[in-house]
Amino acid sequence: MTRKIETFKPISDDQTRIYSCGPTVYNYAHIGNLRAYVFTDTLRRLLNWKGQTVTHVINITDVGHLTSDEDSGEDKMELASQSMEKDIWQIAEHFTQAFKNDLSQLNLLRPTLWSTATDHIHDMIAFAKTLERSGATYILETGLYFDTTKVPDYGSLALTPREGQEEGARVDPIAGKRNATDFAIWRRSPAVGKRQMEWMSPWGPGAPGWHLECSVMSMKYLGSRFDIHTGGIDHREIHHCNEIAQNQAYTSHAHSGANWWMHNNFLIDRSGKMSKSKGEFSTLTSLIAKGIHPLAFRLMCLSTHYRSELEFSLETLAGQLVRLKRLVGAISMLGLEVESKPWMRIPNEIRFSSGASFTYPRTVLEQTLSPHGKKLLDGFDREMSEDLMTPRALPFLDETIHHDKLNAEEKLRIIASMDLVLGMNLLGTRRCDLALRPKDVSLSASEVEALLAQRQQARRAKDFANADAIRDRLHTAGVEIMDGPKPSWEWRPLLH
RNA sequence: GGCCGGGUGGCGAAGCGGUCAAACGCUGAGGUCUGCAAAACCUUUAUUCGUGGGUUCGAAUCCCACCCCGGCCUCCA
Numbered sequence: 091m092t093r094k095i096e097t098f099k100p101i102s103d104d105q106t107r108i109y110s111c112g113p114t115v116y117n118y119a120h121i122g123n124l125r126a127y128v129f130t131d132t133l134r135r136l137l138n139w140k141g142q143t144v145t146h147v148i149n150i151t152d153v154g155h156l157t158s159d160e161d162s163g164e165d166k167m168e169l170a171s172q173s174m175e176k177d178i179w180q181i182a183e184h185f186t187q188a189f190k191n192d193l194s195q196l197n198l199l200r201p202t203l204w205s206t207a208t209d210h211i212h213d214m215i216a217f218a219k220t221l222e223r224s225g226a227t228y229i230l231e232t233g234l235y236f237d238t239t240k241v242p243d244y245g246s247l248a249l250t251p252r253e254g255q256e257e258g259a260r261v262d263p264i265a266g267k268r269n270a271t272d273f274a275i276w277r278r279s280p281a282v283g284k285r286q287m288e289w290m291s292p293w294g295p296g297a298p299g300w301h302l303e304c305s306v307m308s309m310k311y312l313g314s315r316f317d318i319h320t321g322g323i324d325h326r327e328i329h330h331c332n333e334i335a336q337n338q339a340y341t342s343h344a345h346s347g348a349n350w351w352m353h354n355n356f357l358i359d360r361s362g363k364m365s366k367s368k369g370e371f372s373t374l375t376s377l378i379a380k381g382i383h384p385l386a387f388r389l390m391c392l393s394t395h396y397r398s399e400l401e402f403s404l405e406t407l408a409g410q411l412v413r414l415k416r417l418v419g420a421i422s423m424l425g426l427e428v429e430s431k432p433w434m435r436i437p438n439e440i441r442f443s444s445g446a447s448f449t450y451p452r453t454v455l456e457q458t459l460s461p462h463g464k465k466l467l468d469g470f471d472r473e474m475s476e477d478l479m480t481p482r483a484l485p486f487l488d489e490t491i492h493h494d495k496l497n498a499e500e501k502l503r504i505i506a507s508m509d510l511v512l513g514m515n516l517l518g519t520r521r522c523d524l525a526l527r528p529k530d531v532s533l534s535a536s537e538v539e540a541l542l543a544q545r546q547q548a549r550r551a552k553d554f555a556n557a558d559a560i561r562d563r564l565h566t567a568g569v570e571i572m573d574g575p576k577p578s579w580e581w582r583p584l585l586h
Numbered sequence: 587g588g589c590c591g592g593g594u595g596g597c598g599a600a601g602c603g604g605u606c607a608a609a610c611g612c613u614g615a616g617g618u619c620u621g622c623a624a625a626a627c628c629u630u631u632a633u634u635c636g637u638g639g640g641u642u643c644g645a646a647u648c649c650c651a652c653c654c655c656g657g658c659c660u661c662c663a
Contacts, residue, residue, distance in 0.1 A: 114662070126663035166661065248589085248658085270659090300661075322663030327590085329662095354663065355591090358656070365662060393611065394599060399592075399656075406598045409612035416611095419626075481600055485610045521625095554621060561623075572625040580625090 095477050098350065100317050104447065106142045108134060109308040109348065110201070111321035111329070114151040115185035116166040119192055120371035121387060122357035122364035125400065128391040129354040129478075130320050131198040135511045136474050138448045145445055146201040147311050149304060150189075152182035153207045153287060153297055168286060178286040182208075192374045195384040197513050202445045203311060207303045210310070211289050214298045217306045217340060218275050218291075226339040227275055230266040234276040234293045238269050241335045242344050245271065247351060248327040273332050274299035301332035305340065305347070308333075314341050319348035323397075326353050354396045359403065377407070381528035381568070381583035385514055386411035392480040392512060404585045411524065411583060414514070419521045420491045421505060427498035437506050437517045448510050455507045462495045463504050470508050480512075487512075525580035531568045538569055542579060545571075 100106045110130045113119055130148075137144050171178040186206075218234060221227050226240040238244040278296040279288050288295050308316065314337070321330060330351060337347035356363040364371050374384055382404075390410040394400045436451045456467065466486050473483035490496070490504050502517065509516045527535070541560050548557040561571055564579070571579045 111663075116661095119663085123663050129663090320663095323591090324658065324662060327658050328660090356657075356663075363657070363662090389611090390598080398599080401598065403597075406612075409598070412613095413611055416626085423626095479600085481610070485600095488610075549621085552621080558622075565624090570624065573620075573623080574625070578625090 096350075100142060101315060101349065104142055106137050106144050106318065107312040107316035108137075108144060108146045108318045108320065109304070109312055109316060110146070110148045110319075111304060111325055112149040112151060112204075113185075113189055114166065115182050115189060116170040117185060118373045118375070119185075119189050120364050120373055121377065121402070122371070124192060124196065124374060124387070125357045125391050126320075126322050126354050127193055127198055128196060128388055129396040131196075131513060132392070132396075132478060132480065132511065133318070133320065133352070134199065134445075135448075135513055136478065138443070138446070139452065139507075139511045140475070141447045141449050143445055143447050144202070145312065147203045147205050147308065148201040149205045149207060149307050150182075150186055151207050151300070151303065152186065153300075153303070171286060192384075195374060195378075196388050197385065197441070197515050199441070199443055199513070205307045205311065207298075207307070208287070210303065210307055211298065213310055214302050214306045215276075215289075215291050217309075217336075218293075218298070218302065221275060221336065221339050222292075224339045224342065226335075228268065229293065230264070231278070232264060232266075233274050233278040233296060233299070235267060235272050236275050236299075236332070236335060236339070238271040238273070238332075238335055241338045244335055245327075245331045247334060247346070248331050271331075273301060273328075275302055275336075301329055301336060304329070305333050305336040308347065309337070309340070314343075314347065315345060316348055318350045318352060320352045320354070323353040323355050326351070355399050357400045357402050359401070364402075372402075378526060379529035380404070380585065381526045381531075381581050382407055382411055383414070383524045383526055385519065385524070386414050388514060389414050392484060392514075395481055396478055408583050408585060415521050415524050417487065417491070417514075418516060418519050418524060421502070421516055422520060424491070424498040424502050424505075425517070428502060431499070433503065433506070434517070437509060437515065440510060441515075451510065452507055455503045455510075459504070460496065460500060462493060463490075463500050466490050466493070466504055467507060470511075474511060483508075484512075522578075522580065526583075527581045528568055528584040531581065531584065533564075533567050533569065538564065538567075538579060542571070542577070546577065 108130070110127070113123055127148075130146075134144050134146050168178060170181050174181060176184070190204075218227075221236065222234070224240075226237055227234050228237055229235070276291055276293045276296055276298055278294045279285055285297065288297055308319065319330070319333075334346040338344060341347075358364070374387065377387060378384065386407055387410075390402075390407055391400070393410065433454050436455060440448070440451060459467070466489060470483050470486040473479040473486070476482070487505065487508055490501055490508070493501065496504075506517055533541075541564055545557045545560040548554070548560065564571060568582050568584055569579050570582050571577070
């Protein structure tokens with residue numbers, strides 16, 4: 091609440107409760123959205139790694155929200171429904187699945203609980219009734235509103251003085267609102283026309299205000315006081331302030347609900363932040379179509395601190411892919427030197443973790459470490475514990491791989507432990523897994539193999555002109571040839 | 587208009603008063619390997635931190651001014 095870094099202390103000794111603002115499922119998540127969940131996953135993994143059991147709730151906002159606060163505004167869910175000619179519920183289902191699929195491709199751990207807004211409408215109505223009883227609300231033609239002066243220190247999270255704010259700088263103000271910062275708790279449906287999603291309520295048929303769901307669901311599953319609330323930085327000024335106001339009015343207490351509010355910064359490009367409403371944006375799927383592996387995106391996120399803006403470009407992403415390939419390649423080489431051991435099952439088992447602490451897997455991985463190994467892990471721990479300083483923690487990975495005083499098995503154990511937090515599946519990924527076939531590439535894999543065989547023949551016959559011609563042809567087609575004791579090849583990502 | 591935040595090598599990004607002639611990754615350059623390449627590996631790549639002042643024994647780091655850029659004040663991570 092102070093915008094300062096403070097030492098984290100959970101409410102219960104060894105348990106942390108986290109609520110993360112999830113997506114509104116009216117479209118595919120763009121990679122900027124995804125950055126938020128990489129951050130959240132890293133936070134959760136670190137807490138697990140430090141011995142915490144984590145209860146993690148992420149919500150799915152499947153209630154439509156108006157594009158404008160006015161009655162005439164269009165509902166994003168309704169809009170998507172029209173353009174896709176699908177039922178609004180199908181829209182929500184479709185994009186929810188797409189979102190979860192993205193997360194699993196990024197190797198994110200499942201939250202303890204997915205919480206869907208439309209499953210909690212009656213919880214929201216009950217919550218709103220309590221707000222009404224507390225005297226913090228008032229009724230207008232358009233619905234039930236929250237009076238932000240009824241709560242102590244409204245907006246203190248935002249550091250934005252309420253004076254001087256230009257109400258409706260970008261949108262027409264609602265008639266009758268007592269304060270510029272007041273917001274809707276319940277949106278009454280317009281007299282004419284019916285929305286696909288609307289519910290009966292004491293304030294007439296309509297839909298809950300956007301801020302209501304997070305207060306309701308976080309409290310329902312995590313209690314009125316929990317540890318960490320995460321979200322994008324764009325939520326810091328409005329959404330979270332409103333959420334806090336609701337929490338305060340509901341509990342009749344000045345506490346904001348969560349002890350820590352953490353906000354990740356945006357992924358931006360030359361034109362500014364990525365935004366669904368701008369129309370054009372990159373999705374994980376579009377990256378994959380170019381031949382860029384999702385884990386390269388994860389690495390890119392980790393190479394920047396979560397509170398810094400990340401300047402996105404395909405070139406940078408491709409660079410991270412190269413880095414990942416080298417990491418994974420080097421780790422495979424280490425694996426060649428070590429025979430199969432029971433501890434090697436751990437990285438895979440962790441992928442199905444639902445919140446338990448990593449204490450046991452860590453003790454297995456880290457038993458009998460040398461002082462050198464210990465030092466590397468301590469350094470990694472120190473940086474990660476410093477507000478998730480991933481860009482500083484990452485070099486310890488390279489240092490471990492190149493260390494000249496550690497044997498291969500110890501290196502692998504250390505890397506496996508670090509990867510419990512980094513979540514890049516470093517031991518379970520081979521270099522060849524990372525080279526994805528770009529979607530619009532002309533050759534098929536078997537055609538490549540055939541050309542490669544031809545080239546090998548030409549080489550054996552010392553017909554280098556012909557061999558090189560084939561290599562050039564493959565190169566322009568997006569194929570990289572790697573000769574050696576065992577000749578191989580891989581797809582190059584297609585940029586642009 | 588109000589309020590936040592940022593400008594560091596070709597790119598991404600750490601650093602936030604001394605150990606900074608600025609971590610780390612990618613790129614580039616040189617080398618090893620190779621028929622030549624690629625991949626891999628090794629070495630190397632900012633006397634300088636938007637501009638101009640100031641504070642200080644000492645500033646990328648603090649202060650002031652200016653110039654750019656982004657975000658929030660509708661929904662968005």
